[in-house]
Amino acid sequence: MWLNLVGDVKSLTKDISDQIMAENKPPEKQVYMSLPRPGVQPVETGYLTSPQKHGTTSKPPKPTKLDQEEQAKLAKSGLDMKLMASEVDQETEKWEERITQDEDNDIVKRAKNMSSMAxxxxxxxxxxxxxxxxxxxxTQGEYFAEEANRLYKVVRQFSYQVPAGPHKKELMEHLDQIPTYVQQLQFTVKNPTVGKAATFTKVDNVIQETKNLMNVISKVVTTCFVCATKVVNHLSKLGLETKPPEELEVEFWGCRF
Structure with missing residues (x-):
């Protein structure tokens, strides 16, 4: 009988001790899984869920170089690009001959930048x-598109000072094409590719879109100079009432005519 009582007391003591230890034990830390941010989808890693952006891969594609065969395929497009760059250079030289030392012509500056990139x-x-x-x-294609946007804004501002007429109409027709070609070039540059063949196709497309944009830029710069000349001629006629022709000098957009 005494042995049974002693056993019951030991068992009760152990239960009480276990209960006390359980109450004093710090609670286990709970891990919360946060929801992914918009545009991010979860990817199982084997431990916790990690975010990964849509359309991304674990390793970015490695930049490659063109081989001789690919260079030969792009030879004509490249030569066309060179000729367009030369045309823009010739037009900017006309402006530079008349630019005053204390003025900076943004049209010339942007056009020369684009010619250099082309x-x-x-x-x-x-x-x-x-x-x-x-x-x-x-990357150069992206910069080219950005510079074209800057030129577009500058020429748009320039056009406000050009009187209505056939030359201004021609200028606006060319100018209004720039945003479309810029968007096409930006879309082509950002289009992802995988594999050598696809990358070469993208290179070819970027060259073609840059050519299209450069062609419009050349026309815009040429027409700008014609418009500036017409404006100055108009101002000169007004100035003849106060000055003789040999003493008349007119400045327009940082250029002396």
């Missing part, structure tokens, strides 16, 4: 110049 893209098609890889070319 020439570097031509060099890429020959395996020359600063652009070494396809990714360099795509």
């Amino acid at each position: 020439f570097s893209m031509y060099q890429f098609t020959r395996g020359e110049g600063a652009l070494k890889t396809t990714q360099d070319l795509f």
Whole structure:
């Protein structure tokens, strides 16, 4: 009987001790899984859920260089790009001959920047110049589109000072094409590709879209100079009432005519 009582007391003591220890034990830390941010989908890693953006891969595509066969295929497009760059250079030189020392003509500045970028893209098609890889070319295409947007805004401001007439109409027809070509180039540059063949196709498309945009830029710059000349001629006629022709000098957009 005494043995049974002793056993019951020991069992009761153990239960009480276990209960006390359980109450004093710190609660286990609970892990909460947060919802993914918009545009991010969860990916199972084996431990916890980690976010990964839509359309991304674990490793970005490696930049590649064109081989000789690919360079040969782009030879004509590259040459066309070079010719367009030369045309823009010739037009900007007309402006530079009349630019005053204390003025900075934004039209000339933007056009020269774009001409320089177009020439570097031509060099890429020959395996020359600063652009070494396809990714360099795509980055240059992005900069080219951005500079075209800046030129568009500058020429739009310039057009407000040009009187109505056939030359202004021609200028606006060319100018209004720039946003469309800029969007097409930006879309082409940002279009993802996988594989050598697809990358070459993208290179070809970027060159073609840049050519299209450069062609419009050349027409815009040429028409701008014609419009500036017409405006100055109009101002000169008004100034003849107060000054003789040999003493008349008119400035327009930082250029002396």
